[in-house]
Amino acid sequence: MLDGDSGEAMSKVMKTLVRYGELFGARRLVPLDGPTHVVTSMGMAGLEAAFDLLDTLIAAGARTVEPFTVDPRPYDFDAVPYTDAEMRDIRALYPHQDRYEAQLRALGLKDEDAFSCTAYLPETGNTPGEGDILSWAESSAVVFANSVLGARTNRNSGLIELMGAIAGRAPEFGLLLDSGRLATWQIDVRTTVLPPATVLGSEIGRRVVEGVPYITGLDRFLTDLPPAAARDYLKDFGAATASSGAVGLFHIDKVTPEAIRLGTTLLAGGFASAVIDDDTIVPTAGSERVSEPRRNTEPETALIGCPHLSREQLSMVVDSIVGSLEDNGKSHVSIRTILSTAPHAVRAFRSEHPGKYERAIAAGITISTFCPALHMNCPSSAGAPVITNSTKLRTYTTSRFFRDDVVLHRIVHGNGQAMESANGATS
DSSP: OTTSTTOHHHHHHHHHHHHHHHHTTOOOEEEOOSOEEEOOOOOOTTOHHHHHHHHHHHHTTOOOSSOEEEOOOSOOTTTOOOOHHHHHHHHHHOTTHHHHHHHHHHHTBOOTTOBOTTTTSTTTOOOOOTTOBOOOOOHHHHHHHHHTSOOBOOOOOTTHHHHHHHHTEEEOOGGGSTGGGSEEEEEEEOOSSOOOHHHHHHHHHHHHTTSOEEEESOHHHHTTSOHHHHHHHHHHHHHHHHHHSOOSOOEETTTSHHHHHHGGGGEEEEEEEEEEOHHHHGGGGGOOOSOGGGTTOOOSEEEEEEEEEOHHHHHHHHHHHHHHHHHTTOSSOSSEEEEEEOHHHHHHHHHHOHHHHHHHHHTTEEEEOSOHHHHTTSHHHHTSOEEESOHHHHHHSSOEEOOHHHHHHHHHHOOOHHHHHHHOOOO
């Protein structure tokens, strides 16, 4: 292939992968044996060179070895009540969306609903197995696949993962190697209760950055949770470590596959150590990223679901909001509230809980499949007061982070004044 036996386009694909591997000291390419996921989901202005490149690959007959899923679309005209300014921004920012999605279909997109950053969850079903070699780039999916599922993928860049999927190979370095999966940090969690996943993940991500943490003390909490709840905790925890730092793999003692099998032998020589206790966790809610004039601005929108909510989380969040509204004698949310999840999860939720779905819609809750972070790329959205319970979204955008109870209070009451004292702080 490298020598051109499969045509010039495939030769360039292989040259790209080889040069990429050489930069990181890879000695060989290894075959992929797990599913493919693609991070780039937007037909954004300024990416014309990438779309031209894909046209070249398609003209040469290139397709991924296996069908693939892709990150969420940047907008959802069917579900989201956009302002006029947001609509103008979307059309200006993503003018190539139709062209790009046609290219994805030609290259091997799994189906029209294959758009989710949590495509590894059962509802979408693009789930790798333990030990599978992958070519992924989506940061929250990479850390989940490596850590919770025991697959192996590096934190690749957009298009590199697609080229790997077309060639069916990936350069062998980093997290594909046993040596690259050794823990460089030992983090002992000594909190009295299970910390919020996003807060703990952010604290660990900031400490270890691109390191691999081996975490002790969490098993006493996680083993008591139902399996789906523990999985969703690790999903949100991992996304926070990957966005607040650059974590591509974590091990949790007695919980994650490699830690169960290998235990503390996963600790590399000369590893660093840290303790996280109640005094460590509480202050993490106090850091603030928004400018001073916006600090006291009342929120207009709540975005929940970055990464996408699982079907179980979607049901739980709807129950929480609708139940709180009823408890407070209210019938409608006080600010625009958007829950983001996979297309298959929306369909399953609507089918399994039709009454709950209708109550959510009647209460003004929007259930969307878009990417909250790409939504916040739009200048009108970035300039508006948006709150979230996702530290990933807070890291990548101008949204403000609050813990779950504070976000719920604002959704129900639209009154931030009482929340500051009740929660202690924002982050």
